[in-house]
Amino acid sequence: MSTVDMPAASARVRELLARMTLEEKLAQLVGFWVDKGDEAVAPMSGEMSVAAQYEQAIVDGIGHLTRVYGTRPVDPVERAQWLWEQQRHLRENTRLGIPAIVHEECLTGLAAWKAATYPTPLAWGASFDPELVEVVGRAIGGSMRELGIHQGLAPVLDVIRDARWGRVDECIAEDPYVVGLLGTAYVRGLQSAGVHATLKHFVGYSGSRSGRNHAPVHAGSREVRDVLLPPFEMAVREGGVRSVMNSYAEIDGLPVGGVPDYLTGILRDEWGFDGVVVSDYFSVAFLHTMHAIAADLGQAAELALAAGIDVELPTGHAFLAPLAERIRAGLADEGLVDRAVLRVLAQKDELGLLDETFVEPPASVDLDSPRHRALARRLAEESIVLLTNDGTLPLQAPSRIAVIGPNADSPEALMGCYSFANHVLAHHPEVPLGFEIPSVLDRLRTEFPDASISHTPGCAVEGEDRTGFASAVEAAASADVAIVVVGDRAGLFGRGTVGEGNDVDSLDLPGVQRELVEAVAATGTPVILTLLTGRPYALAWAVEGAGAPAAVVQAFFPGEEGGSALAGVLSGRVAPSGRLPVSLPRSAGAQPYSYLHPMLGGPSPVTSADNAPVLPFGHGLTYTRFERSALTTPAAVPAEGEFEASVRVTNVGTRAGTDVVQLYAHDVYASVTRPVAQLLAFQRIALEPGESAVVTFTVPTSRLAFTGRDGYRLVEAGAIEVWVGASCAERETEAVVDIVGPDHRVGTEDRLIVRVQTAAVGDPTRV
Structure with a gap:
């Protein structure tokens, strides 16, 4: 008898599961790359399934259709007609009638022929504008939903650690809060259009040694907890993201996709994530071929399911025949499959797929409309x-x-x-x-x-x-x-x-x-x-x-x-x-x-090697000048509380401009070493020449939390230096806040996001 705990699911979903054969269950846990052919988009991806195998592959149904618009340059309207036919076939000609989830890349807009191309995520970070990023996400999601796409493989929430890494342009920033806030905004935008966002790559991928792709990660638990995980936590808890993709990384010898520590222990048990985890492409097979912790593809599939991966993408090399053989041999628990199938069926139910009739595809689409171009232009200008x-x-x-x-x-x-x-x-x-x-x-x-x-x-x-x-x-x-x-x-x-x-x-x-x-x-x-x-x-x-x-x-x-x-x-x-x-x-x-x-x-007199950046995080000039003054904070705040930090910003130049007001902090003495500067919050504000405004940040003390010696995140009593400046390196106006009372262990009830209000000077009404 299985000892696997089953997730909550509706009666409808449980009834579907009860009717399934093993082959039908496994079919729901894989993607099929019907257009892949013989083209290789990635090394070590293995032999691809070809279109001739498709009809046989969908006899038992299919979980995902992989990149039906994004693999080759196909006309979107013609492809939509093809897709609607495939979905009708799944609905009408398979025993259970379950349509497929269609997923696509959408990191710089929908990755399809004729679609708008937006600035790369590193440009999102440079804009420091989460409100705009949310609107962009909503527009991209609208195009995707119009084409029958249900899931987008974005955003990337890897925190930049090494500029030598090739995937830096896919990332948002080197600061976890900036990554989390803008990434969460994109999640909200995409999902408001009815498309499930997928966080990637959970977790540690950007921390590879020497900036080499797929290289081992040797990050300590404190770096993982305090730097690499917070953006994902924010998108899960504050953004309600519905899908997560595992990282290829192995952290201190443990491949993320092959152990339950991350995808189950942290993601689900600690944060309460109840969506679906999809594998990064080929990462299940990589447990056998690259990490060598599985002797064959069947064992790799079992390890991945036990770790918390629900769906193998882009194909079913491990989750189909090798896993079926292992289960029938009594070597793997079918309960692992049932758990994943319940999650996938619940996702399809949430997306409306179990009720979808696929009557008519769109007769025309404009994937690069004037609205898309206007948003792309605004984001580019701000970045x-x-x-x-x-x-x-x-x-x-x-x-x-x-x-x-x-x-x-x-x-x-x-x-x-x-x-x-x-x-x-x-x-x-x-x-x-x-x-x-x-x-x-x-x-x-x-x-x-x-x-x-x-x-x-x-x-x-x-x-x-x-x-x-x-x-x-x-x-x-x-x-x-x-x-x-x-x-x-x-x-x-x-x-x-x-x-x-x-x-x-x-x-x-x-x-x-x-x-x-x-x-x-x-x-x-x-x-x-x-x-x-x-x-x-x-x-x-x-x-x-x-x-x-x-x-x-x-x-x-x-x-x-x-x-x-x-x-x-x-x-x-x-x-x-x-x-x-x-x-x-x-x-x-x-x-x-x-x-x-x-x-x-940082720079030190005990070494001749200078690592000081040429220009600091947060730097950027304008065509006017801004003066930041009169930072005010309370003298003390309880460790489990929040505090207001207000600063006056004045355009003292001769041209209109936009400032990015940056609030930083430094924990003066702590039980573990702390950064010399940490961004607490930021806000864009546009001012005419001579105009002033007061920006007020309401900061939960959880923004100052760190992982203590016992392995738990806490807010510790002590003095905190707080300042506002034009970058992390400039203290233009300063204050000190004392964290008082007993130390506070941070939990899922603690807020993660700073609230911001602005008020024109002389106007008591905050807007």
């Missing part, structure tokens, strides 16, 4: 970070502009790794993009119609070819200003300079791009260095000292409207308001680095 500026920006109607660099006239350079264009169309060069994505050069010509604009790439993103330098130097020497657009090309597993599997051991700009910038700067023409990248690069040479460009502008893959956003920032039509969501590194040798370091983790 651009002005790193340095000697006053050259905004440009004052130059008559001659030299536009130089390999990314200046490259639409692909505006898009992240998981955009459909870079993820799929790279395999289909004969197929057009299917949507409009003007390059930076295109939009500069629109932005400055009266200027004479010349263009030369100068060099490629990669490689050692310098033959284009001479024409670049000549163009710059003849211009009033040179806009040099350099950076990355996103791709997968060796196709590009950043993206999944494209990890690096250097944080210098790829190829000879730095040499190109320096050659152009040597002409004496003012240079606007414009970066289109998926990671922060080591840019001390461009930020510090003599010979640096007149201005440096950072854009993290800003999407289809990124060219317009960048042109607007350079002209002054758009006021820059982005902030660095990740520290600008000193060097590759300083990695891994986080601003959340304890005292001994």
Whole structure:
């Protein structure tokens, strides 16, 4: 008899389970990649099922249909007609009549042909705008639901630990609260449209050694609890997320997908998650082939189910025949299968699939509507970070502009790794993009119609070819200003300079791009260095000292409207308001680095190695100046309470602008070492010249919690320094709060999110 505890489920779902054969149960726990064919999107993925096997595969039903829109460039309307037919077949011609969940990637918008491409998540982080990210999520979810898609494989809640890791552009920030708040906003947006979000990658994936993809993770339990887990907890408890994807990582020798510690012990038992856990692609088989903790695929399937994985994606290599054989041999408990099936059927019931009739597919769809483009443009504009500026920006109607660099006239350079264009169309060069994505050069010509604009790439993103330098130097020497657009090309597993599997051991700009910038700067023409990248690069040479460009502008893959956003920032039509969501590194040798370091983790007189970032987390310039003053807090607060921190923000410049008000804290003395700075909360606020406002943060003391010596998270009594500044490194106005009373052990009843209110000075009504 099974000893597996069964989850709560409706009578309808339990009745369905009771009628199922073992084969029908297992069919609900796998995906089928019907369009996969022989194309390989990932190394070590094994032999794929082909379309000819599909009819036999769905005799017993199917749990998921894998990326029916996102595997090849297919017309969305034609594909919807195909999908509705498949769902009708499952409804009408299988014994139990259970339709499939359809899942797709949606990290930078729906990953399908002709769909809008939004800024990459690292740009979300730079915007510091969770309200906008929620609206974006709702718009993306609307397109997905219209096409019969039920589950999106996003957002990525991995906290950035090492800029060398190729998947940095998929992440939001190096701060857990920023990751959690923006990720939770995306979850709410997507799910409000009727599409289940999927958190990934739970947990530890970004902490791999040396920034190498799939490398072991050797994070201590305190780092896991205090840095890597909080974003997921926020999305579960505050966002109500319905799906989670396991991490490929092995943490201290324990593969997350093969032990119950994380997916069951923390996710379900501690946080109360009652949704479905899906495997990252091929990760069940990896327990056998890569982690070597399972002797065969059947044992891998059993370990995964016991750990808490409910669905094997993208196919059923382990959960079908190998698991069935193991169960029939009496080696595995069928109760593990029943538990997972109950969860999957409950999800299908929640999505309405058990009642869906699939009458008519959409006759037309607009996946790149004006609303999509407007949202993509706004998010791109808010995400651009002005790193340095000697006053050259905004440009004052130059008559001659030299536009130089390999990314200046490259639409692909505006898009992240998981955009459909870079993820799929790279395999289909004969197929057009299917949507409009003007390059930076295109939009500069629109932005400055009266200027004479010349263009030369100068060099490629990669490689050692310098033959284009001479024409670049000549163009710059003849211009009033040179806009040099350099950076990355996103791709997968060796196709590009950043993206999944494209990890690096250097944080210098790829190829000879730095040499190109320096050659152009040597002409004496003012240079606007414009970066289109998926990671922060080591840019001390461009930020510090003599010979640096007149201005440096950072854009993290800003999407289809990124060219317009960048042109607007350079002209002054758009006021820059982005902030660095990740520290600008000193060097590759300083990695891994986080601003959340304890005292001994920063620069020190006892070492000659300097790991201080070139620019700190939270940094970003504007075209005006903000003054932050009069921070007020209570003198003391109980350890289980909350406190208000109010600060006055004034635009003391001559232009309208948006400030990102950043509230930081430092626990002066604690029972374990604490970071020298920790972001407690933030808020965007737009102010006209001379205008002031008061921003009030209501901070639950749980924001100051950490894992104590006994392994439990607690709020400890003691003095807390609190400040507001333009970045984590600037204390513009300060206060001290004493945490008093007995220490407080943090539980699931404690709030995780800071409430924020703003009030115009002189207006007693807070808005």
